[in-house]
Amino acid sequence: MAKHEGDCFLVPGPVRMNQRCLEAMARPVITARGGEFRDVMADLNSGLRYAFNLAPSQPVKKTHSWSSEDDYKVMVVSGSGTAAMEMLIANRFRPNDLVLVPTNGKFGERVAEMCKRFCNVKHIKYEWGRAFDLYELEQQLERGCYEALLICHNETSSGITQDAPAIAEMCNRYNTSFILDGITSIGGLPVHLEKWNVEAAAMGAQKCTAGPSGIAAIAFTTKFYERCKVIREQGDSNALFYLDIISAFKKGDDDQTPWTPAINLAMGWSEALNVLKEEGLENRWSRCQNLASGVQNLFSHLGFELPADPFHRSSTVTAIMYPEGVNDQWRVDLKEQYATQVIGAQDHLKGKMFRVGSMGETTKEEMIEGCKRMLECFKKHGVSIPEVDVDSFF
């Protein structure tokens, strides 16, 4: 196998962009209202449907590229994944609605925090990386008082992917809407919105689809949108403007946006999604999974502690505790002396853990080389590590 040369960029987003994506971003200006941009939007919509694992649509304007034969529509948001999640939450719930949000990491907690601004929340907080107690969730759903259950599907802060099929099954059994923050899962690991009967989901460009940061998307069902409309008509909706789904919906069918969109980001993301199509969605899922398994098996074998529940470790990010005596200086040295970037931890785990991304277009060669450099750097920091054949873990 050829050795990876140059930098290893193993960060769980923003991930490295393809040269084609970068070049598309540098295209000269076009207007936001003309036919050229509507071509871009149609292409992007079609690419988004592919990444969301939905029925295909034509990448051609005036063909309702945002919809297809299933019950979902996709919509671009000129903002981060957080903006996309807010668009789902703020439009879908009235201030008096009650939602259930189980969490086991920072981004789930952000979903709960966001919900708290716009409605009432039962927030069930688990230890970072620990799987949800499905029995406890079921007891909650049995109460019949929740408008929806929301999860951060893939928790990058602790490296765990939630058991979405099981949670979906429960939501359906108790007739509760299921909403997914898929910002770091969609495009990188198996997501089946239709099979799981997910009412709406959000994704961010700069994560699994290797697009630029600052642009995101949502997918939602007719039921979701009708509920947003009823709430608005009844006059007890949350106040919002930029992220108003009703304004965006009116323009969506015409491949347009209500406010000036991030034109160059849309062009870049569209090209990144073309790259994804060429690889194939399932091939990408497999590649991410193989890379993550390799990292997880390697570091576990070497005695490192991984905080995520072993049965639900993420395919797009691996969280690894530092051994005794190592802190974030290791990460600085890794970057400066080994040209390899991974990311630190957040909140209470800051300085105690590092995280390795395996999303986007990272190759096996890059991951293997990156792992070798990590081990070298640990040795330099006084950690005793036996000689291992890193390649054999992948």
Next chain:
Amino acid sequence: MAKHEGDCFLVPGPVRMNQRCLEAMARPVITARGGEFRDVMADLNSGLRYAFNLAPSQPVKKTHSWSSEDDYKVMVVSGSGTAAMEMLIANRFRPNDLVLVPTNGKFGERVAEMCKRFCNVKHIKYEWGRAFDLYELEQQLERGCYEALLICHNETSSGITQDAPAIAEMCNRYNTSFILDGITSIGGLPVHLEKWNVEAAAMGAQKCTAGPSGIAAIAFTTKFYERCKVIREQGDSNALFYLDIISAFKKGDDDQTPWTPAINLAMGWSEALNVLKEEGLENRWSRCQNLASGVQNLFSHLGFELPADPFHRSSTVTAIMYPEGVNDQWRVDLKEQYATQVIGAQDHLKGKMFRVGSMGETTKEEMIEGCKRMLECFKKHGVSIPEVDVDSFF
């Protein structure tokens, strides 16, 4: 004078970007939390202070690049100018506050519409392009019931710039906060936030500063921010998350953003602002004014009707009514046969008017060539136009 070759792109935003801006946008990925991005943010903050016509700051991280010796701070918003205005409005007013919004075009009406979502509004609607009745506004301010007066400073829909100095003077006399939608004025025509005692203002990158669309900024005083904080502490604020100024403020002093920013747009805009610095802010103001005066004098001389009040015509956009018998097909032909883009009208003036942008980096040569092509295209559409020396109007 050298003749402009190639396309004439005379649209009032998104405007043509400099090659340096495009190249900066295509730089490979960097993380949103590391030192490299904080360098970008510091550079951008410093450039924004320059464009906002505020006291200078160092383009160096950890130097509080967002503030300086005056009482203003600047803040980047990963969204359009509409998002930036919403950030000002939704954070600054409680649902029960009353604000005054005079308008004479679509974007002013959008400001009023946005305010309606977050607080109470007295909306005084003037005909598009007609100057505000300052006597009427003074009578309103005399009532002492308004928390603030908000205007769209430069109305691109009808080509009028409001008399900000006179309005500012009144606001100060009646101790009413003055908030400016400067999305299409800041960086393109004289704006004096400090002299006018403007409490807060918003701008969009893709307009006068010739940056990419999808990123914007606000400038605000200590008084503004303190008021937002008090409202939040009192618990009667509007619900919001992505555009929460309190979250953004906490990160701002460290050259960071609360959510993942639009990294590549920040790099591109920063470079566009460097280009602005090299030209000089006042030089740009003059250039825009000269271009707009030329267009206005030329078309007035030829008998075209300009809807904007003659004393308050904009320096960054000129709105011109079509002569009898011409419609938007003219604009299509202008683009296809003369490689020249201008923009149509909005709402009730659609198909009756066109608009010529003179913002960003448009040169005199390009504007002259564009005007010549416009006249040719009008002739082709059967409009009788005498031979004129277009150059002599500039």
